Amino acid sequence: MGAPGQWQVAPDAGRPYGRACAHLDLLEEGRAVPAPPSAGCSGCLPRGLPWIRLRQCVTCGYVGCCDSSRGRHSYAHHVESGHPVAVSLAPDEDWAWCFHDEVFLVRAGRNAADRRPAGHGTDGRPPWE
Numbered sequence: 001m002g003a004p005g006q007w008q009v010a011p012d013a014g015r016p017y018g019r020a021c022a023h024l025d026l027l028e029e030g031r032a033v034p035a036p037p038s039a040g041c042s043g044c045l046p047r048g049l050p051w052i053r054l055r056q057c058v059t060c061g062y063v064g065c066c067d068s069s070r071g072r073h074s075y076a077h078h079v080e081s082g083h084p085v086a087v088s089l090a091p092d093e094d095w096a097w098c099f100h101d102e103v104f105l106v107r108a109g110r111n112a113a114d115r116r117p118a119g120h121g122t123d124g125r126p127p128w129e
């Protein structure tokens with residue numbers, strides 16, 4: 001167990017245990033990423049598209065929409081940039097997703113099940129969807 005506030009890989013329903021993420025240190029620093037603009041998804045805004053939830057890249061601070069949104073700009077940003085990890089910006093969510101390792105990340109000391117967004121990661125679907 002690490003220090004409180006440290007991020008760790010969380011077991012996720014439907015996914016094999018023991019998967020590692022090599023980007024946790026990135027996430028620690030990521031919380032110091034410039035505060036996201038509250039405006040919304042960088043990809044959707046110029047196009048006038050709606051989005052559902054926002055994710056922020058911890059490498060560069062890019063804000064994009066989730067995979068349930070039409071634009072899927074957070075994922076698109078990962079593909080384009082190779083930046084591996086994004087955190088959820090939803091006020092009721094406190095987790096991150098590593099695109100590279102496909103693991104669900106939570107802060108140590110939190111009950112992952114409690115923090116998991118409703119209906120996400122509980123039925124075998126990745127929390128990203």
Ligand SMILES: [Zn+2]
Nearest residue numbers: 021022098101
């Ligand atoms: Zn990773």
Ligand SMILES: [Zn+2]
Nearest residue numbers: 041065071073
């Ligand atoms: Zn978008």
Ligand SMILES: [Zn+2]
Nearest residue numbers: 057059060083
């Ligand atoms: Zn990025």
